[in-house]
Amino acid sequence: MFFRRIWFNATHVALLFLLSVLSSIGNAQDGVLGWDKRVVHGTLDNGFRYYLFDSRQEKDTPKGLTLANLVVLSGAIDEEKDQLGVAHMVEHMVFHESDDLPNGVRKAFTDMGFKQGRDFNAMTNSENTRYMVNLKNSTPERLNSVLDIYQQIAFHAQIKASSLDKERLIIQEEWRGKLSHRSRINDEKKALLRVGSLYPERPVIGTQASIKHTPADKLQAFYKDWYAPNNMALVLFSPMDVKALEAKIKRTFGDEPARVLPRRHPKDPELDDQLKIGQLNDAGSKVNRVAFLYRFKSELSHTDEGRRDGLIDYMTRNLLTQQIRRQRGVLPEHVRALSSTKGAVSPNVAILGFSVNVDEGFHAAGLQSLIQELVRINSQGFSQSDFDEVYEKVIETAKRNKTAAKSRGTIWSVKMVEAVTSDKIVHDPEESNNRILRLVESISLADVNARLGQWLSSSDRILYTQAVGGKDINLGTMKDVDGIFNRMKERHLAPLEIEQKVIERQLPKVAKTGSIALINRDETLGVSHWSLSNGDKLTLLDPRILAEKYDVVSSDESKHSSYFSAMSSAGYHVVKGSTWAEQIAVQMSQATGVYGWTAEEFQKWRTEQKVLLSSKQKAQSLAYRGAVDNGVFENLLNLYHVNQTLPNINADVYDRVMMSMKRNAGISVERPIEVFSKHLAVARFGDTDLAPTLSILEPLSLEALEALRQKQVALPVQYFIVSRLPEDEVTRLVSRYLASIPRDTAAYSESDYETTPVLQREGQLTVDVSLNTEPKAEYRLYAYDSVEWTPEAALQLTYLGERLETKLKQRLRSEVQGVYSVRVDLELNKDTDRAELKIQYSSSPARLDDLARMTEMVLLELSSMVTEEWTNDVYEAFIDVEKSRLNNAFDATLVHRIELSEVYFGDTSYLHNMEKLTSALTLNKLKLMAERLTFKDRVTGLYRPIVE
Secondary structure (H helix, E strand, O other), X not given: OOOOOOOOOHHHHHHHHHHHOOOOOOOOOOOOOOEOOOEEEEEOOOOOEEEEEEHHHOOOOOOOOEEEEEEEOXXXXXXXXXXXXXXXXHHHHOOOOEOOOOOOHHHHHHHOOOOEOOOEEEEEOOOOEEEEEEEOOOOHHHHHHHHHHHHHHHHOEOOOHHXXXXXXXXXXXXXXXXXXXXXXXXXXXXXXXXXXXXXXXXXXXXXXXXXXXXXXXXXXXXXXXXXXXXXXXEEEEEOOOHHHHHHHHHHHHOOOOOOOOOOOOOOOOOOOOOEEEEEXXXXXXXXXXXXXXXXXXXXXXXOHHHHHHHHHHHHHHHHHHHHHHHHHHHOOOXXXXXXEEEEEEEOOEEEEEEEEEEOOOOHHHHHHHHHHHHHHHHHHOOOHHHHHHHHHHHHHHHHHHHHHOOOOOOHHHHHHHHHHHOOOOOEOHHHHHHHHHHHHOOOOHHHHHHHHHHHHOOOEEEEXXXXXXXXXXXXXXXXXXXXXXXXXXXXXXXXOOOOOOOOOOOOOOOOOOOOEEEEEEEOOOOEEEEEEOOOOEEEEEOOHHHHHHOOOOOOHHHHOEEEEEEEEOOOOOEOOOOHHHHHHHHHHHHHHOOOOOOHHHHHHHHHHHOOOOEEEEEOOEEEEEEEEEHHHHHHHHHHHHXXXXXXXXXXXXXXXXXXXXXXXXXXOOOOHHHHHHHXXXXXXXXXXXOOOOHHHHOOOOHHHHHHHHHHHHOOOOEEEEEOOOOHHHHHHHHHHHOOOOOOOOOOOOOOOOOEOOOOOOOOEEEEXXXXXXXXXXXXXEEEEEEOOOOHHHHHHHHHHHHHHHHHHHHHHHHHOOOOOOEEEEXXXXXXXXXXXXXXXXXXXXXXXXXXXXXXXXXXXXXXXXXXXXXHHHHHHHHHHHHHHHHHHOHHHHHHHHHHHHHHHHOOOHHHHOHHHHHHHOOHHHHHHHHHHOOOOEEEEEEEEEOOO
């Protein structure tokens, strides 16, 4: 079950809006565009709708994949006062008995080989309920079976009281699992933003009381009212015979008579001319924030005038986001992070919000700054030059989308479902983008400035604050706030910030070139080993040799991409020094990009060159990785060269990052779950800091961190390159950009830079605390066994972990209805040679001890879970996964495997034996691995509510 999101990322919203700005329902008359002709759609006589896309039209679609969605166009907003949570409860109950499936829909799906959560699932939100099936290896017979099951869900669920009593426990645990600081804050925010509507009064999951006590007849009534064919739609993305499928849909869903639907509740809030003032009061808050929002009508129109309005909205939003970003630079001290967002709170009401973060005690200053920027932007408006840029962006995007949107792959399924649930359609990309190009010609700067003024003069407004620890903040009354607006309007405000021109930078040329010498070569693998004149080593792999061996036809992208990684022993878990300092130095270096460049200059270069070099520091290693088009491979190596030869940190990066960390370290609020996590960390690893404290941060001057960077880059490096470029070209680039990096082994050596692995301690400990302020308990288990890393052992543990999770879910959820969500993670840590197990779930406090004992029992049964039938399934599944991996990401897979082979074996044996991985998936070998896993070294965590 998912809640509908109402607080949007501005950039994502803007891009999505442009793509959907012409979405509406209708025929190609009076300016209304129709459905893309590749979508076959229709309505049965009883009102049941269907939307079909033959996936064979998309060349990049996984072969044989069907994505089937049954949508019921009703959700929590359609409930009555005495039906809270019923829409969601019905979603659960339709998986139980039905007329033709007395053993239940869930069993029918599992009998087809489906796994719940992976192959079939369901979700409910405020507006609709959706049932989803991912069918692999589609055949007409298997697809027909899915449709038959969907028919039982749609029209023939029995919803028995006896089954409901069992399912209540699952739903209660789902409700309990969502109890957290984050959900409380989110609920408070939704109630503020949707004030005046039914949304806050109709929580999707219901209440604890409604889940416990709502009788089955209430669910049956909702099911009868809303699960009507004229309130449903079937969306299929599948390799299909469309005519045969249409006939099957008519036979399967056409006999159920249409019904008169109950009168729907209004979804839109009632807008007024008042300022609503509120506060997010949660005691776990670690943020000081002021937000000001406008609500206004935003109704969908199917006419060209309506589409033009949509384009004006998009352009205004784009310009506003850009201007807000510029204004961040003129905020006063103690006020920061000015941002804006635009989204929908209901089908026909939009919201435009602005916020700032402030230091403790500066909420009033934050409100002053926020209002000043709103008045400044509203009164001055956007410039012609900025408008011209966004105008061109619309045109360029529309032209590009004419062809790009024709190849959507499985995104077709997502877009069709979105269209059905939002009462829109998926247009032909050429027609819709041609319409955009025609309509945009009539839009001027005056239009977007008028729209901005319309938004910022909306009378329905919301002001809310958030303070660390939930502290009360009083910013006055509506009259006081309006007074600030009036005073700001009378002031002579400075002009709006203009876009600063970003200098086009080029990486410095490398004057001094090193040398490279061949050590050995393996012609059968296309692998060669090289020694660099600065002491570094290189393993170079030409993937064409192995591609021929494994009969892999690589994609065009793989054929024209090169992969690079550089690994050293500069880990953070140092014996001497500060582990936090080591991590902060690497993070600030990454944020610096190229020393001496501004962040904007580096971002511009990186975007234009399409080069990204990422870093990942672990306890005992530091790795840099990048994958680029062959044409810019030289730039990638040059960027790494600069990173290593100019390991300085920009002063502004240091100031910004350090200020943020010190601010966070100074917050005294500690949530109960954080206290629990700290106790667990101490039990596992001994004394430890989960976050840097002020005492750790204070000594870390810019000079000290740059000295650490000098030490990190002085250590020798092992390089791995997988590329189809000619070998002489690669070695020439390596000589110039990698062999010329000085490694100051005289000043620093690997023995000086001593690190240790982060290891959980031996023995058994239990952390049992009663701290939770919510009525739920949580279980954690962290355990390990010593297992030497090999590819085969890692593969075996992956599948044993999946098996353990399935059995735990079966025992704890299906058999005793004790938990809603069980998460199991079992993996072989290649850095510690340990099989590490993590189990996590939440439960009723009264059942925690029993469930913990049951978990221990299931762990003891691990070897008995390894059956011949399961082993055969695992074997077949891995063959499919490996085939897909090699066909779709062959070169990237080789990078990972050559690294593992060289680092852990010191040779190329992994590449020689890739085809033998399946030999690890036999009944005897899997059972032997399961039998050796005792997990006697463990830390168990029990997190209970406060005892009153």
